[in-house]
Amino acid sequence: MTHEPVMTVEELEAFMERDFPQVHHGGRTNVIEAVRPMGATVRMHYHERHLRPGGTISGPAMMQLADYTMYVALLAQIGPVPLAVTTNLSINFLRKPDQSDMIAECTLLKLGQRLAVGEVALHSDGEEELAAHVVLTYSVPPRD
Amino acid sequence: MTHEPVMTVEELEAFMERDFPQVHHGGRTNVIEAVRPMGATVRMHYHERHLRPGGTISGPAMMQLADYTMYVALLAQIGPVPLAVTTNLSINFLRKPDQSDMIAECTLLKLGQRLAVGEVALHSDGEEELAAHVVLTYSVPPRD
Amino acid sequence: MTHEPVMTVEELEAFMERDFPQVHHGGRTNVIEAVRPMGATVRMHYHERHLRPGGTISGPAMMQLADYTMYVALLAQIGPVPLAVTTNLSINFLRKPDQSDMIAECTLLKLGQRLAVGEVALHSDGEEELAAHVVLTYSVPPRD
Amino acid sequence: MTHEPVMTVEELEAFMERDFPQVHHGGRTNVIEAVRPMGATVRMHYHERHLRPGGTISGPAMMQLADYTMYVALLAQIGPVPLAVTTNLSINFLRKPDQSDMIAECTLLKLGQRLAVGEVALHSDGEEELAAHVVLTYSVPPRD
Numbered sequence: 001m002t003h004e005p006v007m008t009v010e011e012l013e014a015f016m017e018r019d020f021p022q023v024h025h026g027g028r029t030n031v032i033e034a035v036r037p038m039g040a041t042v043r044m045h046y047h048e049r050h051l052r053p054g055g056t057i058s059g060p061a062m063m064q065l066a067d068y069t070m071y072v073a074l075l076a077q078i079g080p081v082p083l084a085v086t087t088n089l090s091i092n093f094l095r096k097p098d099q100s101d102m103i104a105e106c107t108l109l110k111l112g113q114r115l116a117v118g119e120v121a122l123h124s125d126g127e128e129e130l131a132a133h134v135v136l137t138y139s140v141p142p143r144d
Numbered sequence: 145m146t147h148e149p150v151m152t153v154e155e156l157e158a159f160m161e162r163d164f165p166q167v168h169h170g171g172r173t174n175v176i177e178a179v180r181p182m183g184a185t186v187r188m189h190y191h192e193r194h195l196r197p198g199g200t201i202s203g204p205a206m207m208q209l210a211d212y213t214m215y216v217a218l219l220a221q222i223g224p225v226p227l228a229v230t231t232n233l234s235i236n237f238l239r240k241p242d243q244s245d246m247i248a249e250c251t252l253l254k255l256g257q258r259l260a261v262g263e264v265a266l267h268s269d270g271e272e273e274l275a276a277h278v279v280l281t282y283s284v285p286p287r288d
Numbered sequence: 289m290t291h292e293p294v295m296t297v298e299e300l301e302a303f304m305e306r307d308f309p310q311v312h313h314g315g316r317t318n319v320i321e322a323v324r325p326m327g328a329t330v331r332m333h334y335h336e337r338h339l340r341p342g343g344t345i346s347g348p349a350m351m352q353l354a355d356y357t358m359y360v361a362l363l364a365q366i367g368p369v370p371l372a373v374t375t376n377l378s379i380n381f382l383r384k385p386d387q388s389d390m391i392a393e394c395t396l397l398k399l400g401q402r403l404a405v406g407e408v409a410l411h412s413d414g415e416e417e418l419a420a421h422v423v424l425t426y427s428v429p430p431r432d
Numbered sequence: 433m434t435h436e437p438v439m440t441v442e443e444l445e446a447f448m449e450r451d452f453p454q455v456h457h458g459g460r461t462n463v464i465e466a467v468r469p470m471g472a473t474v475r476m477h478y479h480e481r482h483l484r485p486g487g488t489i490s491g492p493a494m495m496q497l498a499d500y501t502m503y504v505a506l507l508a509q510i511g512p513v514p515l516a517v518t519t520n521l522s523i524n525f526l527r528k529p530d531q532s533d534m535i536a537e538c539t540l541l542k543l544g545q546r547l548a549v550g551e552v553a554l555h556s557d558g559e560e561e562l563a564a565h566v567v568l569t570y571s572v573p574p575r576d
Binding site for chain 3: 490491492493495496499517518519520521522523524525
């Protein structure tokens with residue numbers, strides 16, 4: 001399963017634009033930085049619609065970013081399959097994020113015939129310690 | 145711990161208005177319907193900012209609603225303590241929600257000196273089956 | 289999906305005896321008390337092999353009990369399908385259990401074509417408050 | 433927080449022997465292989481009491497191993513504190529383990545004043561792919 005990604009960053013951005021436009025509602029903030037075998041990195045630009053009072057990133061914004069990054073890593077590996085859906089998301093909030101961009105690093109732990117499981121580490125740009133850690137399960141359509 | 149709530153729905157709405165105004169950003173949609181010993185019910189009005197393509201409620205909107213409902217149930221029980229923070233949220237997406245209001249029912253499973261744990265059942269208004277099920281942990285400040 | 293169970297307690301005990309004998313390794317302690325539409329109750333008799341120092345029930349013993357109870361509830365609903373496997377188990381430890389039998393109550397939240405999700409509440413016999421709360425996902429084989 | 437461990441492997445084994453003897457009930461199988469800043473590695477020797485039919489490692493045995501490894505990593509970092517307790521454990525079962533020793537690698541993601549969060553990767557000895565992935569939260573006693 002640990003083969004090279006079958007989609008480039010450009011192809012993934014184009015697919016997301018068509019298939020997942022709601023992510024960009026209110027201004028494009030998620031930018032795919034890299035894909036690699038069984039992994040992807042996405043940057044979420046600091047934007048007022050992701051904030052809670054005090055200027056830190058809200059919980060739902062972090063969950064959205066984690067889910068998006070897992071979806072990117074999954075599609076990079078299996079190709080443009082629109083029927084993958086999140087079945088479980090478990091997030092631990094570890095530290096208050098900074099008032100800055102947030103970086104999400106996804107690693108796929110399993111890519112099976114029916115389920116994919118991945119973890120996503122979230123940290124503020126320029127900060128080493130994690131703001132949150134997320135584990136997600138996707139149900140994936142049967143493939144050859 | 146299973147005593148009557150110490151805050152009324154009106155007091156809770158007023159506290160949330162002051163303490164948690166970002167929830168109402170873009171239009172007030174979360175309405176507290178009831179509080180009871182170790183529990184609360186919140187209605188999220190159907191609103192375009194909670195949608196994903198096809199008109200169903202997005203994952204982040206459901207997580208936000210679950211988190212809000214747990215916070216309401218917690219404050220109803222312990223009073224207006226602004227320092228409670230979510231440390232873990234685990235959500236299972238069970239069925240595609242309808243294009244309608246969503247109802248969240250929270251039950252507190254534990255209200256300890258340091259941690260509170262609750263579950264939240266989410267269903268579309270008028271629909272019996274659950275759209276999602278959420279378990280949350282809050283870190284709560286020490287109390288007398 | 290919320291139909292009457294298709295297996296009785298006696299049929300389930302017989303199936304478990306054949307299919308899941310390791311649960312009874314070291315002495316039979318799990319006893320099915322009831323099955324109902326989308327749910328089951330199992331009693332775990334107090335036994336030294338489930339203990340940790342101080343005489344309380346160990347974490348792994350509680351997890352084993354929760355997993356068993358979910359499996360019973362699932363089989364009661366779909367019949368004797370040996371290929372169902374646990375894919376996720378998330379447990380919150382809420383209170384120290386008593387030195388007594390432990391009761392597990394499972395409710396299936398979803399029984400889909402590929403995944404089943406259930407919650408299990410664990411409490412010491414005679415005690416109302418929960419010792420632990422568990423959410424499990426099973427992968428289930430395709431059915432008609 | 434990312435300082436050198438304050439306990440050696442030998443000190444940890446001696447502490448566990450005194451504080452956690454039930455882990456060795458039925459024969460010592462968990463052996464601490466290494467500790468490092470914010471992490472630890474434990475080997476669980478293949479033993480019949482950890483098996484399920486077919487000779488693979490049971491779910492409760494994997495959970496016990498993950499919990500033990502997190503506890504070792506935590507104590508290595510904060511010293512011999514017997515009051516740390518597991519509050520949440522979430523496990524994803526990814527692949528059927530081999531009939532061999534199992535290796536657990538724990539990384540602490542957060543070590544706060546009240547809560548510690550860690551992840552544990554479990555794989556069969558000699559196998560690169562994960563058999564299971566676990567995220568745990570411990571409640572830790574206040575420290576200076």
